[in-house]
Amino acid sequence: MWLQRDLTLKPHPRGFHLITLEVMTALPEIAGMRVGLLQVFIQHTSASLTVSENASPDVRRDFERYFNHAVPDGWTGFEHTLEGDDDMAAHIKASVLGASLSLPVRDGRLALGTWQGIYLCEHRDHGGSRRLLLTLMGEGR
Numbered sequence: 001m002w003l004q005r006d007l008t009l010k011p012h013p014r015g016f017h018l019i020t021l022e023v024m025t026a027l028p029e030i031a032g033m034r035v036g037l038l039q040v041f042i043q044h045t046s047a048s049l050t051v052s053e054n055a056s057p058d059v060r061r062d063f064e065r066y067f068n069h070a071v072p073d074g075w076t077g078f079e080h081t082l083e084g085d086d087d088m089a090a091h092i093k094a095s096v097l098g099a100s101l102s103l104p105v106r107d108g109r110l111a112l113g114t115w116q117g118i119y120l121c122e123h124r125d126h127g128g129s130r131r132l133l134l135t136l137m138g139e140g141r
Contacts (some may be wrong), residue, residue, distance in 0.1 A: 001029075001033070001036075001079060001136075001137065001138060001139065002135070002136070002137050003026065003027070003029055003133045003134075003135070003137075004008060004133065004134065004135045005026055005027060006131060006134075007022065007023065007026045007128070007131070007132040007133075007134075008129050008131050008132075008134060009022060009120060009129060009130045009131075009132065010065045010129060010135050011126075011127065011128050011129050011130075012120060012127070012130075013038055013122065013125075014059075014064070014086075014122050014123065014124060014125050014127070015060060015061075015064045015122055016050075016052075016059075016063045016064055016120075016122075016124050017060070017121075017122065018054055018060075018117045018118070018119060019118050019120045019136070020054065020112075020117040020118045021109075023038075023040060023118055023132070023134065024109075026039025026044065026134060027134055027136055028040070029088045029109040029136060030105055030108060030109060030110070031041075031108045032108065032140050032141060033105050033108060033136070033138045033140055033141065034106075034107065034108075034138070034139050034140060035105065035106060035138050035139050036104075036105035036136060036137055036138015036139065037081065037083075037102055037105060037134070037136075037137055037138060038101075038102075038103045038105055038110065038134065039100060039101070039102050039103075039122050039132045039134070039135040039137075040100060040101045040103065040118065040132055040133075040134055041099060041134075041135070042098075042099050042100070042102040042120075042130060042131070042132055043081075043130075043131040043132070043133060043134065044094070044130055044131070045090075045091055045094055046087060046090035046091055046094055046123050046124050046127060046128050047051065047090070047120060047121060047122050047123055047124070048092060048093065048095075048097035048099060048121040048123070048126055049093040049097070049098060049099065049100065049118065049119065049120065049121065049128050050096055050098070050101070050118075050119045051101060051103070051112070051116050051117070051119065052113055052116065052117070052119055053116070053117070053119060054116060055115050056076060057078050060119070063119075063121070064088075064129075067096075067123070068091050068136055070130045071089045071092045071093055071096075071135040073085040073086045074086075074088060074091045076090065076129065084124075084125075086123070086124050086125050087124070089123065090123035090127075091126075093121070093123045094121070094123055097121050097124045101118065103118075104105040105136070105138055107141075108141065117130075
């Protein structure tokens, strides 16, 4: 089975946001799969995706602090500055973290670890809604 679906996420403020529930809600067909893969692809260059700890909000805040320290907005060395101080920094953060995830599906659910969740990493102050392309492939039960 192959299935592909678009998911538009509501605008989120800058930061790291758990979106596992939104992704799972968009794909009820996962419940009928015995084994498979879900690819999640973000169709933007200033936001990204990652998998990390889903329990403590401290983790999400620490991610944001780290990336803002490592790649500061408005760094004087940036040439691409027409779209605001946060734009080029957002592109770099998105490139480092990545635009897609490949996640295993087993027995009707994502086979994530106990404390793992899918993050939308919003790197702009006003990024707007974000589009994801979800591609599910595998065998039914």
